[in-house]
Structure formats: C-alpha cells, structure tokens
Amino acid sequence: MTVSIEAPTRASIAAAVARLRAGDLVAFPTETVYGLGADASNPDAVRKIFAAKGRPADHPVIVHLSAIDQLEDWARSVPQSARRLAAEFWPGPLTLVLPRAARVDDVVTGGQDSVGLRMPSHAVARDLLAAFGGGVAAPSANRFGRISPTTSAHVADDLGDAVSLILDGGACAIGIESTIVAFTTAEPMLLRPGAIGVAELSRVLGHGLRPADADAPRASGTLAAHYAPRTRASLVDAAVLCAEIAQFDQRDEAMAVLARTVTPPADFSGVWVTAPMHASAYAHDLYAALRTLDAANADEILIEKVPDEDEWHAVRDRLLRATRGEDDDRD
Numbered sequence: 001m002t003v004s005i006e007a008p009t010r011a012s013i014a015a016a017v018a019r020l021r022a023g024d025l026v027a028f029p030t031e032t033v034y035g036l037g038a039d040a041s042n043p044d045a046v047r048k049i050f051a052a053k054g055r056p057a058d059h060p061v062i063v064h065l066s067a068i069d070q071l072e073d074w075a076r077s078v079p080q081s082a083r084r085l086a087a088e089f090w091p092g093p094l095t096l097v098l099p100r101a102a103r104v105d106d107v108v109t110g111g112q113d114s115v116g117l118r119m120p121s122h123a124v125a126r127d128l129l130a131a132f133g134g135g136v137a138a139p140s141a142n143r144f145g146r147i148s149p150t151t152s153a154h155v156a157d158d159l160g161d162a163v164s165l166i167l168d169g170g171a172c173a174i175g176i177e178s179t180i181v182a183f184t185t186a187e188p189m190l191l192r193p194g195a196i197g198v199a200e201l202s203r204v205l206g207h208g209l210r211p212a213d214a215d216a217p218r219a220s221g222t223l224a225a226h227y228a229p230r231t232r233a234s235l236v237d238a239a240v241l242c243a244e245i246a247q248f249d250q251r252d253e254a255m256a257v258l259a260r261t262v263t264p265p266a267d268f269s270g271v272w273v274t275a276p277m278h279a280s281a282y283a284h285d286l287y288a289a290l291r292t293l294d295a296a297n298a299d300e301i302l303i304e305k306v307p308d309e310d311e312w313h314a315v316r317d318r319l320l321r322a323t324r325g326e327d328d329d330r331d
C-alpha cells in the first residue's frame, strides 16, 4: 500500500468518506493535531487503528462528531454542565468524556463505561465528518510512543504505508491535543490540559474542576511518558541552560537545545531551536521542534523551562511528559 497525501478537494473528501465506509483508515487534520480516523460504528475498522499505531488494545479512542446533537448518539446521559461546555467550545479543542451509550463498542472505549467525544473546528475535519455523517474514532496519527503529528509529513513519516490516504490541511493551528474533561464523577475532572484553559472552563461551569486523580477514567494521554522524543530530554532553568552551554566545549556529548529567551553562543555547533515567546505560538511549534531536535540524534535535548503561568499550563504538561524519560506506556 502506498500512501497518498491529498489536498482537500470535493473529490479527495469523497474518496476519504468511501474509505471510512469501507472500513479503512484515513488520516485527517484537526485544529489540534492530525487524527487517524476509522468508522466508530465499525469495530473491525477501529481495530485497524490499533494495529497501525502499534497501540495497546485497552486504550480508548475519541469519537469525532460533526454536530452537537450527535452527543446523544454516543452518550447515554449528558449532564447540563457538559452540554454548556459543548455549546460554548464546540466546534473546538475540547473532548468530553461521558457515560457511553449501549451502541458504543468496547474497542472504542477500551472496555470502559465512558466514551470520549469531540467536535473539531478544522474546516477539513468538519467537511469530512459532515460528508461521512457518523462518528469517526481517531487518536493522534502517530505511532505509539512518538510525538503527535502536526503536519501531513509527520503522519507520513510515522505511519508510512499503514495508512493509504492522508488529507493535507497544512500545519495544525493549535499544535497540541485537546483539553479533556470527564463527567464520570460527581464533579467534572480535568484529564488533560489543552488550549481551552481551566479559567475558561470554570467560567462556563460556574465552578472549578477537580484535577485528575485515582478515580479518573484511564486516559493513556495522562500517563507519565507521553509525547516523548527518543533522545533523553531535560527541562532546565535559563541559568542552568546557559551554564551547560558554556561547558559544551569540554564535553564530548552532542547537545540539542529548545530555548526561548536564551540565545545560542556564536560557536554553538549542535542543533538549536528558538521557540516563540507566547504560549499559543509556542504550542503551535512545539511538536515540530521536538521532532527536529530528536532527528539531530544528540546525546541529550535541553529544553528551557517556560513560565509558571496559567496560559502555559498545557505546554508545561507536554514538556514534563516529554522530559520524564519513562518509555513504558505511550500513545
């Protein structure tokens, strides 16, 4: 099978819909990251996602919808507070975890009693979902253990011929995965921070969110070693980064750097990426930067810490996961 990367046209969307209907996989852009989609009503099709990613079968996948009124097709109950979040933030980078409807197959939920639902805002995703009509199960379109893809080239690099059609929607506007809120306990719980922050969610809910704890439904994206490059990576203060670079000459290790405020010395010979100053621009570039740094095959990646402010919450979360270095369980 050769992979075909197609510009989004009426013909390529129709071809993608035909593949979904036939039980095949299609990679498509969303505003967060690229997804690897299958017909969520077809368990055999969803199983192909796990095979293509090399992902363990007990990990749940998010079902992508084209309209808010499809919530009831997939969730057996929708609390008012969840409905308010959907009304405010859909289409957009928010996933709601709700009690699953009887029709939702175990392969979609990882055998859990809940289902993750999201209505993306990317025009290509919306066109695809509207033309398909049903729910599209889609995790990020990376191989298990790799960094999420934010361009069609990332998807092709990772999945190669495991997917035959990739719809190209350019670089994803947000660049990190959706915020996930679970409504499976009395109070809503934040399972994964994302572009929609806790302050915005709390404003709409009228109260705060519970942080993920032991009662949280299992979300592999919340396990420690996600979004990690293969190269050992550490998160360091600007001062530590400067000190390490100053000693660079005396070490026979190759270093790759993701800096933000620190500038490279003139004689620096490793790979250096300067990230944007603002949180949303930083998030937009983050996974492409990590891929570039990983491809340098350095002995270590040093990442300058980002501010300890609310708007950096989701980026800090991804950087912590990228630098934790355990590679036991990744999505």
Ligand code: TXA
Binding pocket: 030, 032, 033, 034, 035, 036, 059, 060, 061, 062, 095, 097, 098, 109, 112, 114, 115, 116, 118, 120, 138, 139, 140, 141, 176, 177, 178, 180, 191, 217, 218, 219, 220, 221, 222, 331
């Ligand atoms: O932005 C996104 O959410 C992207 C795009 C493609 O929509 N998708 C994405 O999917 O990041 P994935 O599978 O890589 O991560 C989704 C996370 C996983 O950690 C999964 O475990 C969790 O959502 N999840 C899905 N359904 C769940 C459920 N029923 N209960 C708890 N967690 C769930």
Ligand code: MG
Binding pocket: 139, 140, 148, 221, 331
């Ligand atoms: Mg993922």
